[in-house]
Amino acid sequence: MSRLIYLDNAATTKTAPEVVDAMLPYFTEHFGNPSSIYSFAAANKEVIAKQRETIADALGAKANEIYFTAGGSESDNWALKATAEAYAAKGNHIITSKIEHHAILHTCQYLETRGFEVTYLDVDEDGVVKLEDLKAAIRPTTILISIMYANNEIGTIQPIREIGEIAKEHGILFHTDAVQAFGQVPIDVDACHIDMLSASGHKLNGPKGIGFLYIRTGVKIRSFVHGGAQERKRRAGTENVPGIVGLGTAVDxxxxxxxxxxxxxRELxxxxxKRISEEIPYCRxxxxxxxxxxxxxxxxxRFVEGESMLIRLDLLGICASSGSACTSGSLDPSHVLLAIGLPHEIAHGSLRMTLNEEITKEDIDYVTDNLKEIVALIRSMSPLYEDFMKKQAK
Structure with missing residues (x-):
C-alpha cells in the first residue's frame, strides 16, 4: 500500500514517539516492582506518583483522586458497579443516556439484573441530552447520573457543566465517560461538579492497556479488584509502570x-x-x-451501505469506520444513530472519520475526491437509488 491516511483516531491513536521513549527504560532498566521495599524497585513509586500528579493537574484534581486502571472500559465498570454497591442503601436508581458507550450500557444492563433500575435518557437529533428530561427522571432513589462527556461516534459534546450542577443540586453522584474528550477539550472536574471520570491512554497518543478513574475525595467507592494494597487498596495488582509512564507522558x-x-x-x-455537504448529495x-x-x-x-464504503476506502489506503470500534463486528446499525432518529436503512450508511494532527488538507482532498466516486459507484448499483431518482425526475 503506497499511501495510508488514518482517519480512525476515535478507535485508537498512534503512540507518540516521545511516549515510547519514556516507557522503554521501564521495561528493561527500571523494571522493579513498586511494592518491593529495596530502593531499586521503590524508586518506581516516585515515578508513579509523578504521573499521577501530571494527570490530576490536567483535570484540576488532586493526585490522590487518580486511580490507574487497564483502560476506559474498566474505569466505567468500576464507577458504576462500585457506586451501585456502595450506595445501595440510599437507592437503586441510575440515570444514563441511550448514546453511551457499551461499557456503560452493558454495565447498566448487568446492574438491572441485580435489582437496580436504570433510566436511559433520549437525546435530540444532534445527540444532546435534554436537561429537562434529566431533571424529570430524578427520583428520591437516584444515586448516580452517568453521561458521557463527548460521544465516540458522532462527536457531540454534552452540556457537562449543567448536568453536574443538576446532580450536585440533588445530592446525586455524577460520573462522566471522558474517554473521547480527555486530551481533546479542556476539562475541570470542580467547575463541572464531576465526581468520577473515566479516561484511556490509547485515545490520546498513549499506550493501550492503561487508563484511569478519577474519584473525588469523599465519594464512597469500594475496591474493584481485591488481592493487594495497590492504588490505595482500591485496585489490587502490580502496577503497570511502563503504561503509567506512557499515560502520564501522553497526558502532558x-x-x-x-x-x-x-x-x-477544527479547520480540517x-x-x-463543507466539501462532503456541498459535493455529495443526499447525505447528512x-x-x-x-x-x-x-x-x-x-x-x-442515503442508498449506501457503510461496509461497502469502508472496504473501498481501505483499498485506497484510507482507514475510517462506521461506528464504534468495539462493535465493528456487528451487523446491527449504530445504537447512537438510531437514538438520534435515523431510520435503519440510513443508519447503515454511516461513515465516521476522526482526524489527527498529522492529517493535511491534501489528505482531506484525496479522501473527499475518492469518497465522491465511491458513493456514486455504490449508488449506481442500487435499485432503491434508481427508483428514487426516477421519482425525482417526474
Whole structure:
C-alpha cells in the first residue's frame, strides 16, 4: 500500500514517539516492582506518583483522586458497579443516556439484573441530552447520573457543566465517560461538579492497556479488584509502570499541544464537512454542527451501505469506520444513530472519520475526491437509488 491516511483516531491513536521513549527504560532498566521495599524497585513509586500528579493537574484534581486502571472500559465498570454497591442503601436508581458507550450500557444492563433500575435518557437529533428530561427522571432513589462527556461516534459534546450542577443540586453522584474528550477539550472536574471520570491512554497518543478513574475525595467507592494494597487498596495488582509512564507522558503532551493541535483539527474537520455537504448529495452530518469534538466527522449517505464504503476506502489506503470500534463486528446499525432518529436503512450508511494532527488538507482532498466516486459507484448499483431518482425526475 503506497499511501495510508488514518482517519480512525476515535478507535485508537498512534503512540507518540516521545511516549515510547519514556516507557522503554521501564521495561528493561527500571523494571522493579513498586511494592518491593529495596530502593531499586521503590524508586518506581516516585515515578508513579509523578504521573499521577501530571494527570490530576490536567483535570484540576488532586493526585490522590487518580486511580490507574487497564483502560476506559474498566474505569466505567468500576464507577458504576462500585457506586451501585456502595450506595445501595440510599437507592437503586441510575440515570444514563441511550448514546453511551457499551461499557456503560452493558454495565447498566448487568446492574438491572441485580435489582437496580436504570433510566436511559433520549437525546435530540444532534445527540444532546435534554436537561429537562434529566431533571424529570430524578427520583428520591437516584444515586448516580452517568453521561458521557463527548460521544465516540458522532462527536457531540454534552452540556457537562449543567448536568453536574443538576446532580450536585440533588445530592446525586455524577460520573462522566471522558474517554473521547480527555486530551481533546479542556476539562475541570470542580467547575463541572464531576465526581468520577473515566479516561484511556490509547485515545490520546498513549499506550493501550492503561487508563484511569478519577474519584473525588469523599465519594464512597469500594475496591474493584481485591488481592493487594495497590492504588490505595482500591485496585489490587502490580502496577503497570511502563503504561503509567506512557499515560502520564501522553497526558502532558496532550495538554501542551491542545490549543494549537485542536485549532488545526477544527479547520480540517470543517473543511471536510463543507466539501462532503456541498459535493455529495443526499447525505447528512450526524452530531451537533458546532458543539462537537475537534476531530470528529460523521456522515450518513442515503442508498449506501457503510461496509461497502469502508472496504473501498481501505483499498485506497484510507482507514475510517462506521461506528464504534468495539462493535465493528456487528451487523446491527449504530445504537447512537438510531437514538438520534435515523431510520435503519440510513443508519447503515454511516461513515465516521476522526482526524489527527498529522492529517493535511491534501489528505482531506484525496479522501473527499475518492469518497465522491465511491458513493456514486455504490449508488449506481442500487435499485432503491434508481427508483428514487426516477421519482425525482417526474
Amino acid at each position: 503532551r496532550a495538554v501542551r499541544t491542545m490549543k494549537e493541535r485542536t485549532v488545526k483539527e 474537520r470543517d473543511y471536510l464537512i 452530518l450526524n452530531g451537533h454542527p458546532t458543539d462537537r469534538l475537534p476531530n470528529n466527522v460523521n456522515f450518513s449517505f
